[in-house]
Amino acid sequence: MKKVKKIIAMATLSAIIVGSLAGCGSKASDSSSSSSSSTTKQKVTIIMTNGKGEITSQFAQAAKDFTAANPDIIVEPYSQAVGDTVPILDKLTTSGKTVTLAMVEPNAVLDKYKDFGVDLAKEKWIKDTSYSFKNPAGETTGFPFAIEGFGIVYNQKVLDKAVGGTFDPSTINTRDKLKELFDKIQATGVKFPVAYQTEPWSVANHYSSQFLNQDSDPSKVAAQMKAGTFDFAGNATWNGYYDTMDLLASKKYNMYGDRPLGTYYDGAHLAVGKGESAMLFNGNWAYDSLKAVAGDKFGFMPVPVDNNADNPLNNKIVAGPTQVFLVNKKSTPAEQEAAKKFLNWLVDDKAGQDFVVNKCQIVSAFKSNSNKVTNPLGVAIAEAIAKDKTVPFSTNYINAADYGSILGADVQKYISKKETRAELAKAFVEYYKTKK
Amino acid sequence: MIAEKRPLKKFSERMFFTFPTMLVFSITVLIPFAYGIYLTFMKMPNILSTPVFDGMSNYKAAFNDKTFWTSMWLTIKFVLATVVCVNALGFALAYLVTSGIKGQGLFRTSFFTPNLIGGLVLGYIWQFIFVQSLPAIGTKLGIEFIRLGWLGDEKMAFWALVIVTVWQMSGYMMLIFIAGLMNVPKDVIEASTIDGANAWKRLVNVTLPLMRPAFVITLFMTLKSGFMVYDINYSLTAGGPYNSTSMVSMNIVKKAFVENNYGMGQAEAIVLFLVVAIISGIQVYIGKKGELEA
Numbered sequence: 001m002k003k004v005k006k007i008i009a010m011a012t013l014s015a016i017i018v019g020s021l022a023g024c025g026s027k028a029s030d031s032s033s034s035s036s037s038s039t040t041k042q043k044v045t046i047i048m049t050n051g052k053g054e055i056t057s058q059f060a061q062a063a064k065d066f067t068a069a070n071p072d073i074i075v076e077p078y079s080q081a082v083g084d085t086v087p088i089l090d091k092l093t094t095s096g097k098t099v100t101l102a103m104v105e106p107n108a109v110l111d112k113y114k115d116f117g118v119d120l121a122k123e124k125w126i127k128d129t130s131y132s133f134k135n136p137a138g139e140t141t142g143f144p145f146a147i148e149g150f151g152i153v154y155n156q157k158v159l160d161k162a163v164g165g166t167f168d169p170s171t172i173n174t175r176d177k178l179k180e181l182f183d184k185i186q187a188t189g190v191k192f193p194v195a196y197q198t199e200p201w202s203v204a205n206h207y208s209s210q211f212l213n214q215d216s217d218p219s220k221v222a223a224q225m226k227a228g229t230f231d232f233a234g235n236a237t238w239n240g241y242y243d244t245m246d247l248l249a250s251k252k253y254n255m256y257g258d259r260p261l262g263t264y265y266d267g268a269h270l271a272v273g274k275g276e277s278a279m280l281f282n283g284n285w286a287y288d289s290l291k292a293v294a295g296d297k298f299g300f301m302p303v304p305v306d307n308n309a310d311n312p313l314n315n316k317i318v319a320g321p322t323q324v325f326l327v328n329k330k331s332t333p334a335e336q337e338a339a340k341k342f343l344n345w346l347v348d349d350k351a352g353q354d355f356v357v358n359k360c361q362i363v364s365a366f367k368s369n370s371n372k373v374t375n376p377l378g379v380a381i382a383e384a385i386a387k388d389k390t391v392p393f394s395t396n397y398i399n400a401a402d403y404g405s406i407l408g409a410d411v412q413k414y415i416s417k418k419e420t421r422a423e424l425a426k427a428f429v430e431y432y433k434t435k436k
Numbered sequence: 437m438i439a440e441k442r443p444l445k446k447f448s449e450r451m452f453f454t455f456p457t458m459l460v461f462s463i464t465v466l467i468p469f470a471y472g473i474y475l476t477f478m479k480m481p482n483i484l485s486t487p488v489f490d491g492m493s494n495y496k497a498a499f500n501d502k503t504f505w506t507s508m509w510l511t512i513k514f515v516l517a518t519v520v521c522v523n524a525l526g527f528a529l530a531y532l533v534t535s536g537i538k539g540q541g542l543f544r545t546s547f548f549t550p551n552l553i554g555g556l557v558l559g560y561i562w563q564f565i566f567v568q569s570l571p572a573i574g575t576k577l578g579i580e581f582i583r584l585g586w587l588g589d590e591k592m593a594f595w596a597l598v599i600v601t602v603w604q605m606s607g608y609m610m611l612i613f614i615a616g617l618m619n620v621p622k623d624v625i626e627a628s629t630i631d632g633a634n635a636w637k638r639l640v641n642v643t644l645p646l647m648r649p650a651f652v653i654t655l656f657m658t659l660k661s662g663f664m665v666y667d668i669n670y671s672l673t674a675g676g677p678y679n680s681t682s683m684v685s686m687n688i689v690k691k692a693f694v695e696n697n698y699g700m701g702q703a704e705a706i707v708l709f710l711v712v713a714i715i716s717g718i719q720v721y722i723g724k725k726g727e728l729e730a
Contacts, residue, residue: 085693085696086484090482090484091484094484200678256585256588258584259584259585259588259589260588261587261588261589261677261678262567262585262586262587262588262677263563263567263585263587263673263674264567264585266567266568267567267568401694401695401696402695404694405679405690405694405695408678409678409679410678412677412678413678416588416677416678418678
């Protein structure tokens with residue numbers, strides 16, 4: 001009996017002690033959280049997600065560097081695995097976590113995440129870039145992280161030989177001038193100036209979305225298409241790009257003209273890299289495939305849509321953000337401030353600038369970032385950004401997955417002459433009808 | 437006297453040996469399969485939303501999907517082509533390799549090797565052959581037939597797929613046929629020779645009927661792998677010029693993972709499963725019924 005009493009007494013005492021400590025602890029945390037806005041010594045933890053699996057390790061390092069430089073902020077990075085179809089942001093959100101800083105694709109900002117982000121229009125980096133991304137409500141919620149672009153990739157050596165001097169891409173700003181260039185190239189002995197690869201994502205998502213840039217705000221054209229009021233068959237810009245495609249894929253100038261479809265991606269890049277052909281249509285990532293036979297210089301020029309030399313579409317490369325950062329509306333004000341600090345770090349801090357350009361090999365959207373990537377195509381885009389010679393990345397304003405898997409087949413049929421231009425226009429109309 | 441074991445001990449002994457495999461099989465095959473069937477009756481706008489009961493609407497959508505039936509018909513044509521070619525070539529190779537020629541062990545190994553190369557790698561190797569090697573040879577020697585890449589034309593891309601599949605599977609079927617040929621009793625063959633049968637009659641009237649079990653197996657395997665083809669399809673043509681060589685598995689993957697229509701994709705997958713199960717079931721049933729015991 002004595003023993004039991006002793007045990008009960010010990011248990012009760014311990015419970016009281018633990019209870020009072022818990023009370024103290026919660027009181028302490030209550031007081032600290034209520035004073036978080038006034039106390040600067042309080043640590044804020046924010047979760048940051050990365051949608052680019054290829055830069056997972058650099059991303060983790062950047063989080064560490066920023067946290068070391070800002071002792072009152074802890075950044076927890078989560079990266080998406082390459083090839084994972086479910087965005088890491090969604091996974092974390094459904095498991096109950098609040099992601100404060102999320103890297104997402106711009107076309108998702110127009111769709112799935114249109115109400116996700118805080119308006120960043122008053123941030124100081126806004127003036128340093130023209131690539132901030134707006135949501136459908138007109139709020140500037142997207143911080144431009146990665147800039148990419150596409151156009152006609154050309155081999156400088158082959159074109160220098162063709163023009164007999166140094167080739168200047170700005171001289172080719174009409175379709176007729178491009179055709180003349182093709183003839184000049186053929187005259188120097190290069191039988192086929194173009195190595196046109198017809199992967200569905202290339203001909204659909206990239207090439208076939210360029211016509212959206214006929215309005216300086218491509219989302220207006222996208223809205224017309226969804227509403228069913230856009231006349232594809234009658235639109236001059238839409239038709240113009242396909243007229244140029246006829247030229248690029250033609251039997252006379254295209255290496256694969258006799259049978260334009262077929263998996264020619266590797267072959268086309270090898271041909272242009274080695275100088276057996278002069279140009280192809282792709283983006284700055286093409287350099288990875290050209291690199292294998294590097295040593296030559298490569299550059300970008302816009303795809304000419306018509307014969308009007310003053311048409312901005314003929315003089316500017318398509319370039320824009322392919323990844324943007326959003327600051328979560330649902331985070332606490334302290335967390336949002338911490339996230340905004342990180343974005344400023346990416347723009348102003350030397351370490352941040354180094355992370356974006358040198359470590360990740362990503363072209364920066366900000367003129368203040370003087371670092372240069374090693375990819376010459378990336379450098380070409382950076383120079384175009386500096387001179388304001390770009391038009392928006394049109395793929396951001398369409399559903400890329402649908403264009404690739406549904407409309408890609410129709411564009412390929414058009415290229416191999418199995419569909420007429422009118423039927424292709426009809427295919428676009430039918431597709432947008434299903435998107436209502 | 438053998439002691440009679442209590443039923444529980446017997447059962448627990450059996451479970452001890454089979455439990456690990458059964459556990460892994462359940463987790464990786466049975467449970468996802470059952471969950472998949474459950475999900476086809478649900479509506480889920482995206483993969484992270486809670487399922488809401490929806491009845492047969494996913495199946496209705498799957499049946500109304502034109503691309504599904506086009507790819508199914510294309511796959512049936514593909515299965516017919518590959519089943520005939522693989523079995524014919526496999527049997528021919530097996531017959532040659534057991535006929536007592538010199539170095540037949542080496543031939544056996546080399547014919548079987550293509551099967552060891554995974555489908556994805558195989559597809560990329562053959563893509564290189566069809567797109568770069570053959571056209572290069574065709575250009576040099578002026579052979580028009582192979583000068584233009586086969587993968588750019590819908591009919592030729594189809595036959596390219598058949599060729600690669602036959603190349604991969606014949607070796608494997610050859611091994612099964614070799615085992616079947618070995619099991620044909622020599623005395624029956626001798627008896628038929630004494631009765632005056634020539635080589636052709638021997639083959640058709642004695643060897644082939646006695647090899648029926650082997651044919652049941654090879655037919656089943658070629659049917660199954662023909663219907664389920666994906667890796668070669670993906671790496672060789674990626675659905676081919678304008679989706680013309682998109683087989684049914686590729687169509688399902690596109691529907692579910694690219695167009696994010698998981699409900700319809702899963703329903704189509706169940707339909708495919710039923711089609712293959714019924715066809716193979718009929719084939720094995722008919723095959724086994726006619727098996728002869730020597």
